[in-house]
Amino acid sequence: MNDLLFPILVPAIAGVIPLFIPRKGKIVAGVISLAAAVWILLKALRLFGMGELSYNLRFFKLGGSFPVDFTLRLYHFSAFILLFIALFGVLIILYSLGYLRGRDTSSAYYSFILWTLAAASGVVLSDNLLMLLIFWEILTAFLFFLVNMGDKGHERAAAKSFIILGFTDAAMLLAVAMIWVEFGTITISALSISTGTAVGAIAFVLMFMAAIAKAGAMPLHSWIPELAEPTLSSVIAFLPASLDKLLGIYLLARISFDIFKIAPGSWLSIMMMIVGAATIILAVLMALVQHNLKKLLSFHAISQVGYMVLGVGSGIPVAIVGGLFHMLNNAIYKSGLFLCAGAVEKRAGTTNLEDLGGLARLMPVTFVTMAIAAFSISGVPPFNGFVSKWLVYQGMLKGNQVIFLVIAIFGSALTLASFIKVLHSVFLGRRPARLEGVKEVGFTMQLPMIFLAILCVLFGVFARYPLERFILPAVIPAVENIGMNIVAGDIITPEGFWSPAAATVLIIIGIAAGLIIYAFSRMRRVRVDENVWVGGNIMDNEEMRIPGTHFYKTVTDDLNPMARAAFRDGEKGAMDVYNFWGQFGGAFVHVLRVLHNGILSTYLSWAVIGLGILAFILMFR
């Protein structure tokens, strides 16, 4: 059997096993799935070193001419995405072993996770647009099932994500059909379409919609905040936070350079950059006002997509590298953040920021991993998020897009602000009495969190390795002349310079020097005072607890009325096309309802009118 079939078939077959395992023994199902996922990871590692492979199985010809082929192609880009899909599969299943304990979730959970893995592998390996689309829709379906395993409110969330994603899948189907009719092939590697023609441009926009809906950029983002609260944290960490980002941006990159050729400065490129910049700033503003940890994180999951769309959409080589690197980094820290949120949820029983506080001492591992991931997403050097954002900025300056540059930098200051709120409300601050007995989560849950946090640091400090191994080889065949160099770990572009290793070493030396200063002071005899002295009074009670949820209230409330209205809308769903179409559809249904008045003669007259029109058309044809 061909090597390329394994990553699709093995999880698909292994996924059947958990279905036969009863709810009580779901740990067994978990261990079996874990074994399957590890096997896929090892396979993906081997495939990664294999260079280019392809596989072709012709099924049949539809209507005598439309070929339904099962064409797979592995090349550097897909191999690297496949590797990380498998890695996230392993981590999430490992985490789920502990996370699902004590929850009434059926063993089918593991089947869905494995089948999602199979479909995701199918998406990256397909070299045929129709196959890609089918796998893409299987992903949408399993997201629906997985969301439905969540807590109260999951029905609405699952339906909403299914409708938005299903709608954009339909858009992609339309694009595939257009490409087939116009160009006579749907093999990705054989396509090279100009966006100068109307058909090309429309097909591109349709596929762009599918890509950004999956990745979660505005205006097709609203399913992510909706499913954030009810869905299991492991599912959010797996799909919207990591896999959907990898696949959505993978598709965006493929359509931008492989299928279509987007030139820097063309109107499509500007459109994508506007989508990216708007997503960055609007989503992060909405994140500032959230009261629920998972919902807040979900708005960041949207905001960060903006950097990727901005980078990839600009068509400038350095920014493309930055956008793709950000995709990888975002998958790492964002799933880490959701896993930490899940750990907090499991132990504290809530993700409401008002009800949390002071968990740093009780859950030190969760705190440190979450802090690292939070600094990464805020782009604090030398963590990984900084490098990829920095590359995007370089590209923006190179393309003279100063406005987008400023928006991107400012967006990361606001990201920092909302993560300060998270760190304060959940881990620092004063602990509510209810949370006194909270303990750290078990080792199987800690392990994925620790692993992802370590990746955050490594990919930041030794950014050359992921760039040289994963990103650059994936970009180089499509884009010549990247315009950046990596010399001894320093990243050099014509516009700038960043030496992560040197900065890290110096900061560590600085901290060591600071510790020496401490050593000279009376650090050994720190006196712990029992009470906090505030305003000339001893004030040490529950009322002195300040949760971070209102940190930015002065800012969000005192702005002008328009901004206030926008923030209120943001607490509900933020510029939700779904709600908009809901109202539109409601009006449409209302018209139909008026027509259906239940009187037989009305229906008969409609039938007669219809027959008349039909007869008229047939007669004069």
Added chain:
Amino acid sequence: MHTAKYIFNYLVFPGFVFTAVVGLLTTWVDRKVTARIQWRVGPPWYQPFADVAKLLGKEIIIPAGARRTGFFLMPIVGLSAATLASTILWLVNLHPGTSFVGDTIVLLYIMTIPAIAMIIGGSASSNPLGILGASREMKLLFAYELPLVIAVMTSVYKAGSFSLQSILAHQAQEGIMLGSFSGVISFIVMLMCAQAKLTFVPFDIPEAETELAGGTHIEYSGGALAVVKLTKAIMFFVMPIFIITLFWGGISFSGWRILTSILKYVAIVVIFVLVKNTNPRVRIDQAVRFFWGPMFILSIAAMILAVLGH
């Protein structure tokens, strides 16, 4: 060899020791001028050094609810980041044509680390006033960050590069940024933002000594407070140099240019001190409105002028 040199640069000259000494001297200038404005005599020049030495010997007290590791780690994280920022700026100015650690973007990000460190420190102190201070510091940070970024990008755009050496080279060839309209406007915006970044009056909202009793550093004492003071002194030194590098042709130690360099530095410090002494503290919402209103519009105007070539 290079590594040893960099470590020397970082720890002694022009890094930690040098910056700390000059920074503390600058705080003395600040205190002296403030005293003269208020018809007092003011402290002798060694007073800031005596303060730090005295603080190191004091007992350290923390409240029971404080998260100890984070609380004590944060000041030194801030100190090392401030030192790194200072080293980057000085090395570029002293050895034109070389680059060290990073460009303007890196510098912008590294200069926010001391503020982040103080925010987390204040938040970990478990004191409600410390937490209030932390939330205000964060609001102030993203308030001034917007015009600050735009002003910095104006200079970057004119030089066509993020790298500090190219910005200096551009100014050496085509005249300083201050010589153009956009440069002057951005320079003014930068001064205002720097005032907030240093949390000086009228933007000392996070510390607000009369109402929050120090805000973010209310619970710091002894050696930890000494480190906090040192970090502030170093930032007081770094900000003027940053502005001079971006807009005023940088500084140099060769020949007569030593004198002009010192004059530029003193001029900016004096502006800071004068603004500080002649204004009342504003509320946080006023500060946000100030930076997102007039300052934002000014900086955007400068940006547009720069794009138009003025």
